[in-house]
C-alpha cells in the first residue's frame with residue numbers, strides 16, 4: 001500500500017496539503033463534490049476561481065483552501081462519459097497526472113482525490129478506478145516528493161471499485 005490510501009469519507013473534512021475538486025470548465029461551482037467544496041470553503045473560493053478564466057478538460061488549476069482543513073484546492077475537469085470513444089480514458093488519466101504535477105510545483109506532499117467524473121459525468125466507476133490508480137502509481141514511481149495520496153470515496157460502491165482496482169494492481173506486481 002505504501003503512499004496510496006483508499007478511504008470512505010467526505011473530502012471536505014480531509015486535512016491534507018491539497019484536496020482535488022472534480023469541477024467543470026467554468027470553475028464557478030456546481031453540484032456534487034464541487035458544490036460541497038465551495039460550500040465548505042466559503043465564498044472567497046468562488047472569488048478566486050472567477051479570476052482563473054475556467055479550465056480545459058483534463059487540465060488543473062490551484063487555489064487556496066480558505067475555510068477548508070486543506071491548505072489548497074486543485075481544481076480539475078474530468079471528461080463527460082460519451083460511451084468511451086471520445087478520448088475519455090486519456091482525459092481522465094490527464095486529470096490525475098496534471099493535478100499531481102501541479103501539487104509538486106506547489107510543494108504539496110499530501111493530496112486527496114475524489115472519484116473524478118464518476119458522478120454527474122457518468123464515467124463507469126470500475127473503469128475510472130483502474131485508470132485513476134494506474135496513473136497515480138505511475139506518477140508515484142517517478143516522484144518521491146509526494147508522501148501520501150488518498151482516494152476519498154463517498155459511497156460503498158465507489159469504495160469497492162477502487163479497492164478492487166488496487167487488488168488487481170497489487171496482484172500484477
Ligand code: AR6
Nearest residue numbers: 010011022024030031032033034036117118119120121154
Ligand atoms: N466528498 C467526496 N466525494 C464526493 C463528495 C464529497 N463531499 N460529494 C460527492 N462525491 P461528481 P463529476 C463523489 O458528480 O462526475 C459538478 O456539478 C460522488 O459521489 O461530484 O466529475 C461539477 O460542477 C462521485 O463518486 O463529479 C461538474 O459540473 C464523485 O464524487 C460535474 O459535477 C464525483 O461526482 C462533475 O461531475
